[in-house]
Amino acid sequence: MxxxxxxxxxxxxxxxxxxxxxxxxxxxxxxxxSGWTIKSNQSLLNFSSTKNGDIEEKHEFNGITGSVSKTGEVQVTVDLTSVDTNIPIRDERLQKHVFNTEQHPKALITANIDPQLLSVKDKTKTTIKGTLSLAGQSTDFSAEISVTPAKGMLIVTTEEPVVLSVKKLGVADGVEKLREIAGLNSISDEVPVTFSLTLLHHY
Structure with a gap:
């Protein structure tokens, strides 16, 4: 018993x-x-190129997905086949010669943000550090951003362009190939990048 x-x-x-x-x-x-998810249809990543010394053109990527965890871990995936330069043949050349989308169809951005910024009541500015992985190469960057609450969402926007080097990204040869094909005198090695990400809270 x-x-x-x-x-x-x-x-x-x-x-x-x-x-x-x-x-x-x-x-x-x-x-x-729990955390935040990027609303793809309300988010954009833009970049500029300068050819022949003074002709600047703006381009964008439409296929952006990703998330921000409640602890501030940021992960953004960019569909490189979604590049839009307003010239279809140039889009194809970028994908083939610069991004090499057959082997590397996506770019990955990772960063960390102060978790307290995910609950701000007013627009707040800060600096983040991150890493961009593109076409098999990676480079570190820092960005001045603002975080703005908007009807249950957060809008994360660059305050200043993030200037990336095609040499550090390992795509200089591809850019040179584009220059040759287009018959240009030059294409700048520096690429200013901006973004606006709309984050939706999920539980």
């Missing part, structure tokens, strides 16, 4: 412990999954 009671107690403790572990695991999963 005593053994039976002891077994019942032990079983009860075991079940309670398993339930507690399960609950804790669920909490961690919820914490991990």
């Amino acid at each position: 005593m053994k039976s009671n002891i077994l019942k107690v032990l079983c009860g403790i075991s079940i309670f412990a398993l339930a507690a572990c399960s609950t804790e695991a669920e909490k961690k999963q919820i914490q991990k999954s």
